[in-house]
Amino acid sequence: MSDKRTEIAELGEFGLIDKIQANARVRSATTLKAIGDDAAVIKNDNSRLTLLSSDMLLEGVHFDLSYVPLHHLGYKSVAANVSDIAAMNGVPKQILVNVGLSNRFSVEAVEALYQGINAACESYNIDLVGGDTTSSASGLVLSVTIYGEVDEEKVAYRSGASKNQILCVSGDLGGALIGLQVLEREKEVFLTNPEMEPQLDDYQYIVQRQLKPEARMDIVHELAELQVVPTAMIDVSDGLASEIFHLCKHSEAGVRIYEDKLPIDKQTYDTAVEFKLDPITSVLNGGEDYELLFTISQDDFAKLEKHPDIHFIGEVLSKDDGASIVTKGGNSVPLQAQGWKHFNV
Ligand code: ADP
Ligand code: MG
Numbered sequence: 001m002s003d004k005r006t007e008i009a010e011l012g013e014f015g016l017i018d019k020i021q022a023n024a025r026v027r028s029a030t031t032l033k034a035i036g037d038d039a040a041v042i043k044n045d046n047s048r049l050t051l052l053s054s055d056m057l058l059e060g061v062h063f064d065l066s067y068v069p070l071h072h073l074g075y076k077s078v079a080a081n082v083s084d085i086a087a088m089n090g091v092p093k094q095i096l097v098n099v100g101l102s103n104r105f106s107v108e109a110v111e112a113l114y115q116g117i118n119a120a121c122e123s124y125n126i127d128l129v130g131g132d133t134t135s136s137a138s139g140l141v142l143s144v145t146i147y148g149e150v151d152e153e154k155v156a157y158r159s160g161a162s163k164n165q166i167l168c169v170s171g172d173l174g175g176a177l178i179g180l181q182v183l184e185r186e187k188e189v190f191l192t193n194p195e196m197e198p199q200l201d202d203y204q205y206i207v208q209r210q211l212k213p214e215a216r217m218d219i220v221h222e223l224a225e226l227q228v229v230p231t232a233m234i235d236v237s238d239g240l241a242s243e244i245f246h247l248c249k250h251s252e253a254g255v256r257i258y259e260d261k262l263p264i265d266k267q268t269y270d271t272a273v274e275f276k277l278d279p280i281t282s283v284l285n286g287g288e289d290y291e292l293l294f295t296i297s298q299d300d301f302a303k304l305e306k307h308p309d310i311h312f313i314g315e316v317l318s319k320d321d322g323a324s325i326v327t328k329g330g331n332s333v334p335l336q337a338q339g340w341k342h343f344n345v
Contacts, residue, residue: 007134021035021036037104037158038088038233039114039148041150048151049155050148053146053148054144055084056141058139058140059138065139071116072095072212074116074274076116077097078120079145083215086215087235088233089155089229090148090149090150094126094127094128094146096131096144096145097145097194098132098144099141101140103119105140115228154224156231157233158234158246160230161295161316166295167315172265175206175265175268175289176206176210179206179208181275181277182203186199205265206237206265206268206271215235226299227303231294233270233294234246239286245337248322252325255316258326261311263283263313265280322334
């Protein structure tokens with residue numbers, strides 16, 4: 001290590017990962033994909049590939065326990081990992097869970113956390129097979145590692161998109177971000193006046209999008225039933241625009257999306273307006289929706305055309321075309337990504 005000091009904020013999360021990746025040599029021929037996709041891909045002796053992915057959640061950075069119940073946190077930590085397996089078009093099988101606990105946490109609190117973890121294992125049909133438990137000097141630390149599998153011919157990397165293919169996204173976007181605004185507001189209200197009951201009735205859908213997101217394994221299974229293999233796929237954890245840039249970078253392609261095709265729920269839209277936020281910016285830059293963004297060949301369009309929860313938001317272009325969005329007014333403007341930045345850049 002040299003004496004030079006560079007602030008992490010200068011590089012940002014993705015720049016830092018690029019640096020780690022540049023210095024990590026792949027030694028084993030069975031490592032088909034190391035750092036850089038939603039999950040690592042490892043070849044076995046048979047035609048099933050192994051998928052591995054890991055995510056860490058820190059109190060005060062990723063969650064605030066003043067409005068996140070521990071069982072929801074447990075559920076979400078598993079769902080976020082399942083989502084990375086879904087993004088490879090794979091099926092999750094087992095998880096390892098590591099927890100760091102400060103002495104603020106009781107046995108009952110840990111039980112509540114694991115109630116959520118176990119509920120997620122039940123709904124995604126996976127097994128909790130181990131982990132590690134340690135004390136922590138700074139609140140709750142939670143890390144989940146997931147193992148999944150995918151058929152060799154079905155694996156969907158970020159790198160497979162090519163010109164003229166169709167860009168699709170599942171579900172609706174921006175809800176988790178706007179749900180977070182509601183929870184933050186209620187926290188402020190509570191801090192100024194603890195007698196006030198939280199007013200969440202009108203915001204149930206978006207609060208649930210924030211507190212209890214689901215990984216879209218249903219979409220993975222439906223694509224399999226319809227015999228559609230996405231040419232590229234990524235999950236929307238950092239915001240649509242940021243994920244589009246990842247797809248473009250890894251696929252060496254450009255993309256054009258259409259504002260009027262972006263899926264947004266009415267409650268997300270109305271609440272964004274209430275918070276004086278631009279609904280489309282929330283759709284493009286809101287994190288934690290855990291929907292799937294993928295590309296399909298034109299030939300597969302007819303198979304998905306009538307699917308109620310898959311939206312065709314744009315098309316893949318050449319790399320030189322870059323990434324752009326066509327506004328409702330018909331203007332084409334370059335796409336901007338903010339993403340979720342934990343390093344305050
Ligand atoms: P996602 O949002 O899909 O979880 P990330 O942006 O966190 O993906 O990570 C992108 C890639 O970088 C993944 O392949 C991940 O495994 C890898 N990665 C992230 N952090 C590290 C690290 N500290 N060391 C090695 N690889 C990392
Ligand atoms: Mg991912």
